[in-house]
Amino acid sequence: MTDTPARLLNLLSLLQTPREWPGSELADRLGVSARTIRRDIDRLRDLGYPVEATRGTVGGYRLVAGSAMPPLLLDDEEAVAIAVGLRAGAGHAIEGVEEASVRALAKLEQVLPSRLRHRVSTLQNATIPLTRGDGATVAPSTLTALAGAVTGRERLRFAYRAGDGAESRRQVEPYRLVSTGWRWYLVAYDLGREDWRTFRVDRVSEPFPTGSRFTPRELPADDAAQMLSHSGARSQAEHEVDVSFAAPAVFVSARLPGHLSLTETGPDTCRLRARSTDSVEWLAVRLALIDCEFTVHGPQALASYVAGLSARLARSVGAAPGAEAPAHGH
Structure with missing residues (x-):
């Protein structure tokens, strides 16, 4: 040779x-x-x-292992396996999958031959991952398009659906992608609104890099994660959630999103104490799906909603007067 x-x-x-x-x-x-x-x-x-x-x-x-990561050579099977794994993790925002994995996916898919890109898409479309929590799924192609625009400092256009269902078209200077462990957000400067905005990536569609470069503006916070936290605090009320469960912590934690952490209080009991901006409706439904006895200590709004939900569920199956209704909490 x-x-x-x-x-x-x-x-x-x-x-x-x-x-x-x-x-x-x-x-x-x-x-x-x-x-x-x-x-x-x-x-x-x-x-x-x-x-x-x-x-x-x-x-x-x-x-052997060195002090830096040199380029690696991957055969077809290895490249497909890595791309499928990164797509699955990034697309469902699994806890612990950070922006670095999306950047890696963007780099890998950029150089994948078309035959391998087709195999990756076919494999992913044919499988349904069982993920922890219920964070909204995100198209990997959307994530990689956003990551590429962030890295390349390239202005971006996309369609956006707000929480109330309103549709709009946005042109932004993308600053950073942020993962909360169960959902992805894009922090960007909205050129139409002339202000900083955070966008839920699962509500973004048709992302289109314009090819126009920009010089990053000064972020009005220490970092993108802090800005996202401030944005969430402004838009949603924060709850002091306090719930005890009559089940082992390992059982309950497997049925809760990763951003809600538990404390073991006994061999068959545990307690959730956390600050959350999730709605009481969402929290109530998540608690009802755990399939164990629990008691809501706070906030009162959550306790009231759980009580109302329990009554509605009992009525929906025509519980006879005096019959024991399903006990989901109080």
Whole structure:
């Protein structure tokens, strides 16, 4: 093999297999001399790939962890597997999946050949992931379009549906994507409103990068996450939620969104104490779906709504007077 760049890529592909390669075996695989292999190993080291050499009859070369992440070579199956995993995580805003995963997905999908991009879409469309919580799903293509515009500092147009159902067209300077663990938001400067806005990404459609670059404005907060918190506090009342459950914490936590954390109070009991801007209606329904006895200690609005919901559920199945109604809380 006389093409040096192609030979280096093939050598790197072999070294990424987690094993030690004798120099003679690498030379045979690539059809070159052992001296050429040693020279190519030095080239890879110069490029930042930490190749370690061991001496002796069982010695050889292997790729080890270094201080920086050099480029990786992926075969078709590996690229598809990574893209599907990133799409699933990003599209459902699973707890712990941050903006970095969306940037990685945007980079990967940009260079995927069309045949692999089709395989990724086919696999995802044929599967239904079981996710924790009930955060609204987001099209991965929307996330990658927004991430690309953020990274490239490119103005963006999109259609937006507000909470009350009103439709509008927006042109913005996208600043940052923020994940709350169960929902994605875009922090951007709205050119039409001449002010900063936060947009729920699951309500964004038809994102279109305009190609027009912009210089980022000064954000009116320490960072995008703080701005999102302030925006949420202004738009929604915050509740001090306090609920105790007659079930183990591991059982209850598996049935609650990840942003609501529990404290174990006994082997078969736990308690939720948290600040939340979720509506009392949403909280009540989530509690009713847990399938265990619970008691609402606060806020009073939540306790009242749960009591009303319990009564309506009992009436819906025609509970006879004196019959025991389902006990979902009080």
